[in-house]
Amino acid sequence: MELNSNQIAEILPHRYPLALVDRITDYEPGKWAKGRKCVSVNEQIFCGHFPQEHVMPGALILEAMAQVGAVAILSVPENQGKIVLFGGVKNARFKRKVIPGDVLEMECVLTRQKGPVGFGECKATVDGQLACSAELIFAIENEKQFPDTAQEGGENSTAPKEKTEGKEA
Numbered sequence: 001m002e003l004n005s006n007q008i009a010e011i012l013p014h015r016y017p018l019a020l021v022d023r024i025t026d027y028e029p030g031k032w033a034k035g036r037k038c039v040s041v042n043e044q045i046f047c048g049h050f051p052q053e054h055v056m057p058g059a060l061i062l063e064a065m066a067q068v069g070a071v072a073i074l075s076v077p078e079n080q081g082k083i084v085l086f087g088g089v090k091n092a093r094f095k096r097k098v099i100p101g102d103v104l105e106m107e108c109v110l111t112r113q114k115g116p117v118g119f120g121e122c123k124a125t126v127d128g129q130l131a132c133s134a135e136l137i138f139a140i141e142n143e144k145q146f147p148d149t150a151q152e153g154g155e156n157s158t159a160p161k162e163k164t165e166g167k168e169a
Contacts, residue, residue: 001024001026001027002023002024002025002026003023003024003027003071004023005019005021005022005023007024008021008023008024008071011070011071011074011075011080012067012070012071012074013083014067017043017044017045018063019067020037020060020063020064020067021035021036021037021064021067021068021071021106022035022036022037022038023035023036024036024068024071025105027071027072027075028072029072029075029076030072030073030075030076030110031072031109031110032072032107032108032109032110033068033069033071033072033075033107033108034068034105034106034107035064035067035068035071035105035106035107036103036104036105036106037064037103037104037106038103038104039056039098039099039100039101039102039103039104040100041054041100041101043100045057045060046100054099054100055097055098055099056097056098056099056102056104058092058094058132061094061098061104061124061131061132062089062092062132062134062136064104064106064124065106065108065122065123065124065132065134065136066084066086066108066122066136066138068106068107068108068122069084069108069110069118069120069122069136069138070084070138072108072110072120073110073118073138073140079140082140082141082142082143083140083141084138084139084140084141085138085139085140085141086136086137086138086139087117087136087137087138087139088136088137089134089135089136089137090134090135090136090137091133091134091135092132092133092134093132093133093134094131094132095129095130095131095132095133096126096129096130096131096132097131098124098126098131098132102126102127103126103127104124104125104126104131105124105125105126106122106123106124106125107122107123107124108120108121108122108136109121109122111135116139116140116141116142117137117138117139117140118137118138118140119135119136119137119138120135120136120138121133121135122134122135122136
C-alpha cells in the first residue's frame, strides 16, 4: 500500500517543518514500513546547517526514520489517533552525507513490542548507498491525542483558546 503526504498527515501528528516523510511507498500495519523523503535546498534547516555546505542533520534523519516506523505502529486499529514518542536510539551509524537533491529511502522493521514500548530496525539509503542505520525504541502514548483534540482545540491544539472573564477557558 502506498500513502501520499495527505494520507500520512491523517496518521501522524507531525506538521511543517517536522513532517519529514513525503511518501510511504509500502507498509504492513504493525510490521514494517518503507518511506521516502525528497531533500530540498528550500528547507529552513539548511540556512544554518551549514550555510557553506548543506548537510541534513543526523538527528533529522533519525526522526524521519522514526516517522516511517510510526506509520507502521499507528496504522494498527488500536493505535489509531495515538502519539508515538522516541524512547531511545541504539547503535546509530551515519555512513554518508545527505544533501539537497538526494532522495532518502527509509525502512523500519518492527522487531518486537512489550506493552507500549516497541523496537524497530531502521535504515536510510540514498541511491542504494547506506546513509544511516539504527535501532529505534518507540513509546506509544496510551491516550488518544490525535487528531480529535487538535481539531477540537484541545490541549495539543495550536488553535487559540477562548477567554472567560479574564481567565483562559
